Amino acid sequence: MSKGVNLKELSKKLNLSQTTVSRALNGYPEVSADTRKRVAEMAEALGYAPNSQARRLATGRSMAIGHVIPRSIHEMMNPIFLEFIAGAGETYSKHGYDMIISVVEDDHEEDAYRQIASRKKADGVIVHGPASDEHRHELLKELNLSFVVHGRIPGAEEETSWIDMNNRRAFERATNLLLDLGHTRIALLNGLEQMDFAKRRRRGFESALEARGHVADPDLMRSSDMTEPFGCENAMEMLKSDNPPTAFLVSSMITAIGVARAVGQCGLQTGKDVSIITHDDALSFLPNSGEIPIFTCTRSSVRFAGQKAAELLLNMIANPGGKPTSLHLDAELIVGQSTGPAPSR
Numbered sequence: 001m002s003k004g005v006n007l008k009e010l011s012k013k014l015n016l017s018q019t020t021v022s023r024a025l026n027g028y029p030e031v032s033a034d035t036r037k038r039v040a041e042m043a044e045a046l047g048y049a050p051n052s053q054a055r056r057l058a059t060g061r062s063m064a065i066g067h068v069i070p071r072s073i074h075e076m077m078n079p080i081f082l083e084f085i086a087g088a089g090e091t092y093s094k095h096g097y098d099m100i101i102s103v104v105e106d107d108h109e110e111d112a113y114r115q116i117a118s119r120k121k122a123d124g125v126i127v128h129g130p131a132s133d134e135h136r137h138e139l140l141k142e143l144n145l146s147f148v149v150h151g152r153i154p155g156a157e158e159e160t161s162w163i164d165m166n167n168r169r170a171f172e173r174a175t176n177l178l179l180d181l182g183h184t185r186i187a188l189l190n191g192l193e194q195m196d197f198a199k200r201r202r203r204g205f206e207s208a209l210e211a212r213g214h215v216a217d218p219d220l221m222r223s224s225d226m227t228e229p230f231g232c233e234n235a236m237e238m239l240k241s242d243n244p245p246t247a248f249l250v251s252s253m254i255t256a257i258g259v260a261r262a263v264g265q266c267g268l269q270t271g272k273d274v275s276i277i278t279h280d281d282a283l284s285f286l287p288n289s290g291e292i293p294i295f296t297c298t299r300s301s302v303r304f305a306g307q308k309a310a311e312l313l314l315n316m317i318a319n320p321g322g323k324p325t326s327l328h329l330d331a332e333l334i335v336g337q338s339t340g341p342a343p344s345r
Contacts, residue, residue, distance in 0.1 A: 005046045014042055025096075026061075026318070064098040065313060066122035068113060070106045079254070080302055081128065083283050084150060087306025088126065095314055097123075110139060117143035123317045126150055126309055130196050146320070148313040150305065151196055161316060163309045163327040167197050170298040170331040171204030171249065174277045177296070177333065178247045179212050182342035183275060187220040187238055187245040189231055189255055198223060201251055201279075220245050231258025232265075239266045239274070246342045247275040253286050256295055260338070275339040279331070293336035300331040 011018045016039070024031045024039035042048075065088070069081065085099070092099055100122050104112045113136070116122050124146035127136050134153045137160050149162035178186050188205050191198035202223075206216045220238060224230045231250065238245055239262060250256040256278035263274045270276055275296075280288050282301035288294055308327055316322065 005048050007048070010039075010043060010046060010048045013046065014039060061123045061317070062120050063096060064100050064122045065092055065310070066100045066102065066116045066125040067128070068102045068104060068109055068116075068125065069128065070109050071103055072106050079283055079285070080281055083281060083302045084128075084306035084309075086284075087301075087303035087308075088310040089306075091307050091310035091314065097314065109136075113139055113143060113145065117145045124148070124313045126313060131194050132196055132199055133194075134196070146313060146316045148309050148316070150309055154196060157326065159324060161312055161324045161326060163305055163312060163329070164197075165300040165305070165329045165331055167200035168204035168207075170279065170300070170333075171201040172208040173331075173333050174249055174296075174298050175205050175208035176212075177335075177339070178249065178275060178277060179208065179214070181247075181275065181339060183247040184214055184342070185217070185220065185243065185245040186247045186249060187235070188216070188222070189226075189234055189248060189250045189259065190221070190223040191226050191251045193223040198251065205249060226252035226255045228254050228258035228261075231255035232262045233258075235259040235262035236265065239263070239268070245274070247277070247339075250276060250278040253278050253280050253283065253288060253295065253297070256338075271338050271340045273343055275342075277339060280334075288334075288336070293334055294338060296336040296339040297334050298331040299334055300329055305329065 005013070007018050007021060011021045014021060020031065020035070021039055024036045025043060067085070085101075089099055102112045113125065116125060125140065127140070127147055127149045130149055130151040130153045132154055134156070137147065137149065137153055137156055140147045147161070149160055150164075152162050152164045153160055175186065186209070188202065190202055193199055193202060202221070209216050219241075222234045231254070235248060235258065248259050250259055256276055259276055260270050263270050263276075268274050277296045277298070280295065280297035280299040282299055282303065284303070288297055288299075312325055312327065
């Protein structure tokens with residue numbers, strides 16, 4: 001239908017009162033799940049688009065979700081954040097929610113959350129990039145502001161709602177694949193290890209080595225913002241050493257491209273002389289695709305994580321007082337062209 005219906009027409013089609021339809025569309029818990037589902041499906045089929053201002057008045061909500069981003073956000077968060085936001089935005093739009101992105105100076109992040117709560121600018125927020133010593137969740141609880149964490153807060157998993165990839169397991173599996181291929185000189189190029197995800201990846205790497213009777217070499221472990229130069233410069237230095245690695249485990253596709261550049265500049269061949277496994281967030285602008293992907297990778301879509309995080313948060317807003325919920329995602333291990341047996345040296 002090219003022209004959408006209004007609330008009155010939608011209600012008539014469903015044989016329900018306008019109040020019931022409005023409450024169903026706004027996720028009120030007193031409307032049964034079956035009715036909410038039937039109303040949502042009919043609204044989509046008939047092209048019903050609720051008036052945002054009317055929804056705000058009817059629900060007392062702002063009908064917006066906030067994202068507060070410190071200005072010094074780490075470089076790798078930029079593409080990851082954009083892909084996450086694309087996924088979250090799809091979910092928001094389906095439910096009639098707007099998105100507010102606040103870019104602030106680092107020392108004004110707390111003020112931004114306080115303004116969101118006091119001015120009722122958003123009904124909830126998503127917390128990005130939790131650190132090992134994270135405290136934002138304590139402030140948000142104090143402000144009574146609904147939130148979902150993209151990642152996990154160590155020690156607060158039971159009291160917060162979150163969505164995260166199983167980073168430790170992903171890097172255990174990747175390390176075991178390299179060990180199965182005969183590699184023992186394995187380098188780790190990780191993200192900033194004050195971030196929780198990076199710490200978990202390092203633990204996965206180290207525990208897989210330890211379980212097979214190996215010890216991680218500190219000279220082959222680096223952490224930083226996950227950029228292409230970080231990958232290239234560190235890989236080049238390691239490959240030119242007296243006892244170079246035969247394989248690299250890398251936390252980002254962008255960094256892995258730098259590692260591959262270094263391999264080529266050293267006159268070596270990726271997948272033959274040096275193996276590379278990377279984590280792939282399935283970024284739309286940087287696909288690792290094809291019948292046989294270029295990079296062997298652990299893959300978990302950050303866009304999908306954005307969709308699901310938004311769903312968790314909107315459900316919390318529609319059903320206040322519920323218990324914290326979480327979603328733990330397992331990454332796929334996909335074998336590509338960048339890995340092969342360890343060369344004899």
